[in-house]
Amino acid sequence: MSEQALPPKFDAQNYARPNDGWICGHAAEGHACPLGPGRGGRCQASAECVPSMETLPGESKGRWRCNRSREKCESGPLPDGTCSRQIPRCAPVPTLRTLRGRASRLTVAFTCGVLLTLLGIPGARRSFINPGPLSTAHAFGEPRMGHGVTNHSACGACHLAGNAGPNGILAAAFQAEPAPWQITRLIEMRTGDRSEMDGACLKCHSGHDFHQPNAPREAGCSFCHREHRGAGALPATTDAHCGLCHADASLMALAAAKRVQNVSTNPPAGGFTGVIHSFASDHPDFRAARSGSRDLNTLKFNHQLHLSAPTIPSLANGKRLDCGFCHQPDALGTLMRPVRF
């Protein structure tokens, strides 16, 4: 193993200006000119001096004198007054700092170009900005074009700026309620408050009464039912969403006080206005599982008998009936098809 060696020493007196944008092209040959490149990366090399005209008393023409601060050069200025020792020009080299600036500018230009292109072309825009596939119920049964975009009016079916271009989207952003600069209004928003998007839900879901008439307060649809979270059913609501009302004793008391006739039969022991915090802890059993309840469905079909009794004939392929013979998922695999015989 050889011993460690140090790199060669550099001339510390020769100031390098590493923060400049350009390096003299002769630096790689070890003799950068002291003047260095200009700001735009242009070589500033000219000559070792600017000769001066010296006219002695009694002379009319005078002569050019070398103006070098160090020792005067032997050859002296040329007859036309230029220095005879021209410094060879170079092609200055950009520093890493300059190259990094170029990389940043290129990236900015590329980013803006890509965004303007994708946002400017309507078909591309809808696919590009769609945050995720719509639920099956809101995809309107049209052929899918990716990310739930169904047709050219799909975004505009719900969003005010749905069919607008970049200018329209920007204008809509400034007219939004609350506007982007109204941060305090954001902070003041109450849990479950309706948003501007909820108005779009009511265009189809007219007569919206928040599940049932005893509800003491309105809440935004989109607060519990999140869209653009994938094809299929809307994502399940959480205990926190239900608990917005059902875990609030004061709201449940108000609901009980409304006393609107509830069509349901066989309510739970505490009625429908008991305080519930979550399904896991204090939610009462569903009616079908509650003791003393009976299935209200009038269809008499004994599943156990059809799946296991020897009197039920086998299928044509010799297999016995199973759940999947009747209950088939739909094309998206999220809901079940109707059973038809």
Next chain:
Amino acid sequence: MSRFNRQLILGIAFLVLSCAVLLLVHRRYGALSPAYPYLTGWGLFIVILFLSAYNGRKKLPFLPLGSSETWLQVHVYLGLATAVIFLFHIRFRVPTGWFEGALAWLYGLVMLSGIFGLAVTRFLPRRLTARGGEVIYEKIPGLRHDLRQQAEAIALGGEQPSTTLAEFYARRLDAFFAEPRNFVHHLAESRRPLNALVAELEDLRRYQAEKERVEQLLTLVRQKDALDYHRALQSMLKLWLFVHLPLTWSLLIFSLVHIALVYGFAGGIK
């Protein structure tokens, strides 16, 4: 306690405390506040803007805005804390859309390049110090040129030119001195290529007449290797910014468009 350790402890304490506060806020308001995604989004954007301002601060050293060292410490620990705000903002859900996916990727790449840069700036200077010597990156080509001139003069010149040395120089050393070499080996702290070259050169010592010149060449070869070592490590110290800075600009542009889209699409049809 050293200054570095004090800064490390302060930074980690800030990080843990800010994460704890953010977690408490998330648990209290995350699920129920309709404004929560907006507020976390604005918070994230403002923090990213502030982090980006560090680059501007470095370009304005004459302004009394605090030392660059303090800015760097804040940049590092606040930058790490943005990961928590980001996760809360996206609600731990992987974005599914093209635009949001690109935005998330940009954030991730900026964060990862920043962590890489942090690691590089912590470890590589120690290695450079351990190796010794001091070289300004921009002066390396000039120094390499000088070494090459000297090596050429020794191998090809002199009162009694040596065919053996000249042939060896043309075959092995010319390319070695002409360009930076063994970048990856230097990063990996491997000296295998140098040892191989030195072993070949030492073989030439058996020619008694060339022993002295071989010794001189060996010194130059080791100096050139040390120069390449400095270049490789200093390149890593500088090149990671070629990813971090441009992507930060992209992230800022995408974030602005994201804000415009979120507010633009917040309104439903009437």
